[in-house]
Amino acid sequence: MSAGATAHPADGPSLAVRVLIAIGLVVLAGAVTLLVVALLVGPTAFHRHLDAAGVELDGATLDHVNDGFQWAMATAIAAGVTAATAVAVAVATFVARRVSRPVSQAAAAATRLADGDYAARVAEPGVGPELGGLSRAINRLADRLETSEAHREALLTDIAHELRTPLSAVEATVEAIADGVLPADEETLTALRAQTQRLLSLTRDLAALSRSDEHAFRVDRRPLDLAAVARSAVAAHAARYAAGGVTLALEVPATPCPAHGDAGRVGEVVDQLLDNALRQCRPGDTVTVRARTAAGGPGEGAEIAVADTGAGFPPELAEQLFERFYRLAPASSGGSGVGLTIARALVEAQGGTLSAASAGPGRGAVLTLRLPDDRPG
Ligand SMILES: Nc1ncnc2c1ncn2[C@@H]1O[C@H](COP(=O)(O)OP(=O)(O)O)[C@@H](O)[C@H]1O
Numbered sequence: 568m569s570a571g572a573t574a575h576p577a578d579g580p581s582l583a584v585r586v587l588i589a590i591g592l593v594v595l596a597g598a599v600t601l602l603v604v605a606l607l608v609g610p611t612a613f614h615r616h617l618d619a620a621g622v623e624l625d626g627a628t629l630d631h632v633n634d635g636f637q638w639a640m641a642t643a644i645a646a647g648v649t650a651a652t653a654v655a656v657a658v659a660t661f662v663a664r665r666v667s668r669p670v671s672q673a674a675a676a677a678t679r680l681a682d683g684d685y686a687a688r689v690a691e692p693g694v695g696p697e698l699g700g701l702s703r704a705i706n707r708l709a710d711r712l713e714t715s716e717a718h719r720e721a722l723l724t725d726i727a728h729e730l731r732t733p734l735s736a737v738e739a740t741v742e743a744i745a746d747g748v749l750p751a752d753e754e755t756l757t758a759l760r761a762q763t764q765r766l767l768s769l770t771r772d773l774a775a776l777s778r779s780d781e782h783a784f785r786v787d788r789r790p791l792d793l794a795a796v797a798r799s800a801v802a803a804h805a806a807r808y809a810a811g812g813v814t815l816a817l818e819v820p821a822t823p824c825p826a827h828g829d830a831g832r833v834g835e836v837v838d839q840l841l842d843n844a845l846r847q848c849r850p851g852d853t854v855t856v857r858a859r860t861a862a863g864g865p866g867e868g869a870e871i872a873v874a875d876t877g878a879g880f881p882p883e884l885a886e887q888l889f890e891r892f893y894r895l896a897p898a899s900s901g902g903s904g905v906g907l908t909i910a911r912a913l914v915e916a917q918g919g920t921l922s923a924a925s926a927g928p929g930r931g932a933v934l935t936l937r938l939p940d941d942r943p944g
């Protein structure tokens with residue numbers, strides 16, 4: 568038995584022994600049947616044959632011939648059964664080896680995975696779809712475990728890094744106050760509060776991020792009108808935009824833009840897009856929220872695009888914006904860089920897509936949310 572496939576008392580005999588027993592029983596049943604049939608049918612058939620040939624035998628000769636016939640039959644059956652047993656042992660050994668080796672290897676790999684060795688993989692056994700399926704399933708499981716472990720390590724590093732910046736700032740400020748270098752006045756406390764608030768919003772983002780990593784968002788998909796979603800998002804952000812001197816424009820068709828999704832969740836995503844756009848704009852810039860039915864016509868779903876004339880980004884970075892903790896200008900952005908990560912996870916949980924595009928730095932950006940219009944589920 569190979570490593571990992573350690574035997575357990577409840578397991579009983581090995582596969583090889585079981586296959587041998589099964590084939591042995593078949594051989595035994597065959598031999599017994601053969602013997603019974605031979606003893607019942609053989610002599611009658613033999614004598615009928617002698618009668619038909621006109622052979623007349625007296626008592627002593629008949630006994631002799633009968634003995635000879637039975638001995639010949641017994642020898643033939645014994646030889647046949649011996650040969651069949653030998654073949655059975657060979658076949659049982661061969662089949663058991665072919666079958667049990669991949670199974671033991673699969674068990675060994677699963678044991679290594681359970682022990683935290685995510686590099687364990689099983690070779691393709693090449694003995695039929697069942698065992699092939701088993702080893703592919705184990706390899707897929709190993710891939711998943713390996714990726715999620717790498718993901719977890721990277722996440723912990725990112726989180727430690729994100730926590731360190733505001734915490735060091737708080738630590739430095741508190742120390743300076745204690746040393747009498749900084750006065751504990753309004754200005755210092757405001758700066759401190761800004762750091763603690765950053766920590767608080769980071770913990771909120773982390774909670775949302777862990778839900779998005781687990782794909783654990785609860786979305787309630789229903790028919791909805793993206794034109795109406797765009798309209799209410801613009802209304803909700805109008806005051807903030809006005810305060811920032813940024814124009815917020817709405818472009819929606821007169822007819823509804825039907826799609827399937829969770830209106831509350833779509834609203835959260837558009838809020839995130841409008842929040843980002845405002846931070847990338849300077850006074851005098853414009854952000855336009857457009858809703859429209861997707862290019863394929865009704866039934867293809869609909870989209871909302873948030874287009875700004877702000878900072879933009881190099882086009883090749885478009886996908887990176889959706890990576891967690893990614894910020895183009897970390898110092899000035901004020902966010903933790905998980906807004907778009909969460910937004911995309913939310914949209915994908917509804918069967919939609921969220922993408923970003925820009926003609927380049929200083930040339931604005933467009934973030935597009937697309938939702939299908941199929942039935943939920
Ligand atoms: N409309 C936009 N124009 C240019 N860059 C953007 C825009 N929206 C997002 N980004 C970039 O993507 C980064 C990630 O955005 P996000 O995940 O929402 O994080 P955060 O807003 O916390 O920085 C931002 O820091 C910014 O650099």
Ligand SMILES: [Mg+2]
Pocket residue numbers: 839842843902904905906907
């Ligand atoms: Mg953001």
